[in-house]
Amino acid sequence: MLPPTVSQQIELLLSSGGFPQKILSSVPLGGGCINEAARISTSGGTYFVKYNLAEKHPGMFSREARGLQLLAGAKEIRIPCRYGEGNAGNHSFLLLEFIDSGLQKPDFWLRFGRSLAALHRHSDTRFGLDHDNYMGSLAQSNRQHSDWVSFFTEERLEPQVRLAREKGEIQSQHVKQFERIYSMLGGIIPAESPALLHGDLWSGNFMVDSSGDPCLFDPAVYFGHRESDLAMTRLFGGFAGEFYDHYSDSFPLVKGWEKRAEILNLYPLLIHVNLFGGSYASEVKSIIGKYA
Numbered sequence: 001m002l003p004p005t006v007s008q009q010i011e012l013l014l015s016s017g018g019f020p021q022k023i024l025s026s027v028p029l030g031g032g033c034i035n036e037a038a039r040i041s042t043s044g045g046t047y048f049v050k051y052n053l054a055e056k057h058p059g060m061f062s063r064e065a066r067g068l069q070l071l072a073g074a075k076e077i078r079i080p081c082r083y084g085e086g087n088a089g090n091h092s093f094l095l096l097e098f099i100d101s102g103l104q105k106p107d108f109w110l111r112f113g114r115s116l117a118a119l120h121r122h123s124d125t126r127f128g129l130d131h132d133n134y135m136g137s138l139a140q141s142n143r144q145h146s147d148w149v150s151f152f153t154e155e156r157l158e159p160q161v162r163l164a165r166e167k168g169e170i171q172s173q174h175v176k177q178f179e180r181i182y183s184m185l186g187g188i189i190p191a192e193s194p195a196l197l198h199g200d201l202w203s204g205n206f207m208v209d210s211s212g213d214p215c216l217f218d219p220a221v222y223f224g225h226r227e228s229d230l231a232m233t234r235l236f237g238g239f240a241g242e243f244y245d246h247y248s249d250s251f252p253l254v255k256g257w258e259k260r261a262e263i264l265n266l267y268p269l270l271i272h273v274n275l276f277g278g279s280y281a282s283e284v285k286s287i288i289g290k291y292a
Helices: 004-014 060-074 108-120 148-166 172-188 226-233 241-250 257-264 266-276 279-291
Strands: 023-029 036-042 045-053 082-088 091-097 133-135 138-140 195-197 206-208 214-216 222-224
Touching (some): 004 082, 004 091, 060 082, 060 091, 060 108, 060 195, 108 214, 138 266, 226 257, 257 266, 266 279
Antiparallel strands (some): 045 091
16 A cells, blocks of 8 residues: 555645646556555546655665656657656655556567667767666666776676675685686677666566557666667567667677677676575576686
8 A cells, every 4th residue: 555655745746736636546566576666546647656665775766767867868769757756754756657558569679679779879978877876676886987898897797796795695716707707808898889778678677558669667777888788688588589680770789799698697697696596696607607
């Protein structure tokens, strides 16, 4: 049930434009393991809200809102409209547009591939971002670097490797293997300009809207190597093969990106190791064993 303090704050937020809105109903929604979510109907429309205990993940929603704003500002692919976020009693919340799901158009994967390619053409002078955010429920450092290898090593892999070692999920020999891989990265990953990334692009973080078009949500935005986004689409089932064909037609990829994906996926896999342990640690050890 939506906490009363959150309901009250949402009503105040939605009524701030001079047109009072009252929440008429709230329906819990499943699918997330970090936050609670609900579809709320008001006298002025229908919205999506996600909420959690404010002390649990400080600043999570404000940073997610900034990421959504960056993606929406590119105007390349549908992103839920943001109506506001804030604290309400012991909780924090993020209020978004509620998007009805639909069926894919026949050219869905073509449109999705081309739209992501267009998003990735939005660039910056450095890798990272001017603020940190979250990847899942773990803090994500976006300290800016002039090159991808140092960014990927210092802001992505090293923090998660340290945490995995502290948790006992990997051992000292695996840390040494990672250290050897760090020195190899420059010869493995081709140099490219920073690309605007969704940052957590797996099949659970996009949907088909009522018009049959793709819509992205739950980002972990930063400017990074575009193969990182593509690599993550290959985890947990992957996207349709034609998606990659249309992407590459629009923004050609350097040959061998499919093989490099396992190196780039060490980051999201380490996130899963540190959140869930189990078989993810075995997968990480298998990958690093191929290189070091």
